[in-house]
Each structure stands twice: as structure tokens, then as C-alpha cells.
Amino acid sequence: MVVPTYNERENIGPLVRDLLALGEEIDVWVADDGSPDGTAEAVREAMAAHPGRVDLLLRSEKAGRGAAVIAAFRKGLADPKRYDALVEMDADFSHHPRELPKLLAGLEDRDMVVGSRYVEGGGTSDWGFWRPMLSWLANKYVAVVAGVPIRDTTSGYRAYRREVLEETEFDRIKIRGYVVHGEMAYQAWIHGFRLGEVPIHFKNRAREASKLSSEEIAMALINFALLRFRYGLRPRRRAATGAGGAAHV
Numbered sequence: 001m002v003v004p005t006y007n008e009r010e011n012i013g014p015l016v017r018d019l020l021a022l023g024e025e026i027d028v029w030v031a032d033d034g035s036p037d038g039t040a041e042a043v044r045e046a047m048a049a050h051p052g053r054v055d056l057l058l059r060s061e062k063a064g065r066g067a068a069v070i071a072a073f074r075k076g077l078a079d080p081k082r083y084d085a086l087v088e089m090d091a092d093f094s095h096h097p098r099e100l101p102k103l104l105a106g107l108e109d110r111d112m113v114v115g116s117r118y119v120e121g122g123g124t125s126d127w128g129f130w131r132p133m134l135s136w137l138a139n140k141y142v143a144v145v146a147g148v149p150i151r152d153t154t155s156g157y158r159a160y161r162r163e164v165l166e167e168t169e170f171d172r173i174k175i176r177g178y179v180v181h182g183e184m185a186y187q188a189w190i191h192g193f194r195l196g197e198v199p200i201h202f203k204n205r206a207r208e209a210s211k212l213s214s215e216e217i218a219m220a221l222i223n224f225a226l227l228r229f230r231y232g233l234r235p236r237r238r239a240a241t242g243a244g245g246a247a248h249v
């Protein structure tokens, strides 16, 4: 499990505890960008309480959720434990640990499984009116302009088989910030991996308002439209897996 954190001191201890309780085979790596609230201290406490199962990837400056997760994935792939699957989720319980077993079960016949708010049984709450509208619209847009057969390409709760990440060209990823997930999914799709979605419920945390700037939204809209051109117009399917398309697992 890779959990990016920025100022999650209150959440990270309980989250790590809940995740580890789901199974012996699960390790949790927290990718913290030097949170001023002392999140790293809370992670160190969790490391002491669960020796060998928790790690802290501390970076000195805030460089965004996407970059933190990618750095953790690179390290995870190189780890001698040879993890079969790598999963990312938010630290603030918007993504709930109780839904993790569904994502992992989905990996049995899929290569990448997205926790989706926009398939039957999924949803959002405490997100006001505009944010869900914006998110839903953004995902419709991505489906149309990029063609990825996933209804929630911007969801940050997702599980990958290691092979998917081994083939991901991280250096090619241009999309930054909130929507980096769209480009990760796009690569997985054009590499011919089998994508799946399971319904999740996204509960927004009570605190602050949206941090999305209009500039960020505009950049995202443009970048998604350019994906097909940057990567070539046709998805390159791999014959070996006979893959392609998505299923709701």
C-alpha cells in the first residue's frame, strides 16, 4: 500500500492500523513530503508498533501527490520482497480500507483495478454540489477524448499488478497534480493491460474547500485531449494477453 501524505498526522496512525489488520501480506509505505504537522513522527510510531511492515519515504519538499506516489512505486518495484501488487490510496479515509479487499480480488482477473465512484454501487458524499459534478464531467470528458474504457480515470484508489507498473513509462507522464491518474490509466490501457473497476464510496473530509485552481483544470482538459497524439493515435494492444476493454469486477 502506498499512501501519500501531506499534513495527515491525525489520520495516518489509524489508517495504517486498519490496513495492516486486513492481512499479513500487506505492507504500508507512507510517502510524506515533509508535512509541517509532524505526520512523519506518527509514521515512525506506527513503524515501531509494526516492525517490518511500515515504511516512511520522506521527501523534503511538497511536490504533489502524484510525484510522491510515483517515487514510492519505483522503490516498491525494486524492493527485494517483489510485491505482486501495488495499491495507492488517500490518507484521509476518503478512500476506506474496508474496500481494499474488493480491489485486490479484482486483480485476480484484471491487471489494474480502479476504485470507481461512477459505476453502479459507487458514489460520493460530503462533496457539495459542484465538486461531484465537475469530477463526473471531467471523467466523461476523459473517456471521450482519451478513450480509456474506465469511468473513473481520476480516482486515486487503485490497485496495479506489478507488471503494469514495470511497463509504465513514468518519465513520460506530463500530466501533473490531481489528474496524473488519467495518464497512468492511459498508459496501462495502451500497453494492453486488462482494466477493471469496482464500486467505491468516496467520502470527502470535512476540512478545507477544493484546492483545484481553474488553471489546473484548464491544463488537465488540454493535456487529456493531447494524450492520443503524444502516445500515437491507436492503442497498442498486446497480442499475448488478448486484453483490452474494461470489466466491472
Ligand SMILES: Nc1nc2c(ncn2[C@@H]2O[C@H](COP(=O)(O)OP(=O)(O)O)[C@@H](O)[C@H]2O)c(=O)[nH]1
Residues within 6 Å of the ligand: 003, 004, 005, 006, 007, 008, 031, 032, 033, 062, 063, 064, 065, 068, 089, 090, 091, 092, 094, 210, 211
Ligand atoms: N506526499 C504528498 N501527498 C499529498 C500532497 N498533496 C496531497 N497529498 C495527499 O494526497 C491525498 C489526497 O489529498 P487531499 O488533500 O485529500 O485531496 P482531495 O481529497 O482530492 O481534495 C491525501 O492523502 C493527501 O495527504 C503532496 O504534495 N505530497
Ligand SMILES: [Mg+2]
Residues within 6 Å of the ligand: 090, 092, 094, 204, 205
Ligand atoms: Mg481528500
